[in-house]
Amino acid sequence: MRPVPTAVPVARAGRKPVTSRADLEHVAFDLFDRQGFERTTVDDIARAAGIGRRTFFRYFPSKNDVPWGNFDTELDRMRLRLDALPPQLPLMEAIRVAIVDFNTFAPEQIGWHRRRMRLILQTPALQAHSTLRYAAWRQVIDEFVGERTGQCADALAPRTIGYVALGVAIAAYEQWLETEEADLSNLMDSAMRQLAAAFAW
């Protein structure tokens, strides 16, 4: 009879250590699935990835940051995308295009992204940390709206649009997580359009 495997697979001698942030993230996601987010430590993740604790922290500042991947780089992309849109495109159209683009993933990434979003939206221990990441996302929208409308990014209207856009995106994500076969880009697009239609009721 084989021994019962321990919860955390120990890297065997000669195991190839992970060498990318994406691979480290995937190792961590598997651990979170098996033993729960809260009960998984940075040491568990590092051990399973065949790397040291110090190396882990070169990829992520904390365990809470693992589900967010390279979010900051993505935010930079969204900022560039917004700035490159034609100025005659109406404000909310521009935001819709940028949000749909931000949330469009290659087919081979979509499964990982689903696991990522399930972690982010459904792990109670992550909620407080998430508000910081949401704030960074909203800031990109706020700055765009401020620029477009000639106001400070923290004036009432830009700030409101930032929160509204985030609310719409989260609503779309919740629908997506409930339906296995739904297309995320279409849901994002539809959520933004439906909100505009709500004012006709």
Added chain:
Amino acid sequence: MDDAGKTVAVAPDLPQPAGPGRPPSTTRHQLQDIAMDMFSAHGYDEVTIEALAAAAGISRRTFFRYFSSKADALMADFDTDVERLRSVLAGSDPDLPMMDAIRHAVVAVNDYRTDDLARLRQRMQLQHDNPALLANGILHYEEWQAVVAEFAAGRLGQAAGDMLPQVIARSVFGAAYAGFMSWLADERGDLGPRLDGALRAMAEALRD
């Protein structure tokens, strides 16, 4: 020691829960204020339910008749607002466009008096400083959004879990929250006009 006897001895002016059923909301409110002051003075993590109950002159068991957790003690006023929002929305004029009805209800419910505004500010600060309080606050915000989703679903003839009611609930909450944060940031003027302004800003952006 007998719960009631202890209560009377320590805090004679604290109203007693009247038998089974929903406890009087004034006492929930008073307990919330005690909790808020203790959390602010000593830090949320340092205050035990025992200490909270003792300060209020009630037993631990009585505390749990009002709140299901230490963090929930902070949300009494907010929970009251959620119920008021439900009833104001239910009584709104059916001829009023849906989004206008929601805007009116949100503004009507948030008619804080000056001393309550200080409490609101204090709660936001505590949530800002403590992840556990923030996480718990977010759960209560879900209730608020559920009330808006139910109202929108009724107007639209859809289920509350459908896409549009959910989009409306989350975006209205977002706009209202932006109004709150904007008002908290500069400490000027009344909250009501700020909430109204945020919800109108959302409407205007989507109309363009």
